[in-house]
Amino acid sequence: MAEALTLHEDPRSGNCYKIRLTAALLGLPLATRSYDIMKGETRTPEFLATVNANGRIPVLQVGHGAEARFLPESNAACWYLAHGSALVPTDRFAQADMLRWMFFEQYSHEPNIATLRFWLRFVGEARLSAEQRAQIMPKRMAGAAALELMDRHLADHAFFCGKAASLADIALYPYTHLAEEGGFGLGQHAHIGRWIAAIEALPGFVPMD
């Protein structure tokens, strides 16, 4: 029997949604447990001792009770769920190229686009620290460069790794389709717009909310 899967999440987080979207596209049952990161619910001693010493969500829990194992990092959790499925190419180069886009997402995309969305939509500009405010412009430029790179790639590719959707698309979709909440315009990126529509038409797709 397959092991029970539980997602420790904040439903407003695109990183958490990636994992729900992967499970939905694969038809895998996934229980959820919600935390409010704005109230520090992922920094309690119990959370740090049991779920994730890094104090972050999402965390995918595999199994129950004393046998439970915990997997932080959204893209690693997606990898676990999609093991052996059509969402992971089997060809050696294609598989590495899929991971390339997933590392790009965590390094060049999420820290800019998702962080600005979090600051501007959930924290509020007036409540940002001086250090955070100094980061708005560099993050706006770096996030715009990431979107520009994606749009140019999608000009020649239906999905990030060729003709079929893979985890690279699932990793990049959540914060891209929310980019306007961080103040990024998508109107000039026609290829991204077409790709967003293609993901939303995948069988089993579930929206974020």
Place this chain on the structure above:
Amino acid sequence: MAEALTLHEDPRSGNCYKIRLTAALLGLPLATRSYDIMKGETRTPEFLATVNANGRIPVLQVGHGAEARFLPESNAACWYLAHGSALVPTDRFAQADMLRWMFFEQYSHEPNIATLRFWLRFVGEARLSAEQRAQIMPKRMAGAAALELMDRHLADHAFFCGKAASLADIALYPYTHLAEEGGFGLGQHAHIGRWIAAIEALPGFVPMD
């Protein structure tokens, strides 16, 4: 016949060294081509058009001439090289857990520890922008938290994913062993010190320089 492998790199970059270290541990021949990132050599039109539109190194080139394929993102390049080797666990959870530490490295470790090393050792504090200077303290705190998390994990584990070295260790070793160049102390992290020595004792290990 195996395809020719060429690493486009700056030898001072720990991200590039990861790939050389993976190849050395696996006994794979790897040609290198050097660029000076301080002189903008990875932002030339030719580099952007051929090697990486993102203007970054490392990039692993697989094959030659018209057949060449290019793989950016250091950890994706390591994944390509280590395909099917003992550096990648085959168990489903263990493999995802290895990727978890590799995503942690790119999200929580490298942007803090490697960036401070680059700013303080190669750019020089006096030449940093006001935005960069405002980031020194947040990056120092986040980098220290990453090292603390690693040290606690290594208290119970010989390597990041259990008893044998994996790509998780190769991804985390370069900027950890250089952390003092970014102003991070390693003296209080005895488990990290023991782990560094274990990596440097692996058969086939090559130092960065």
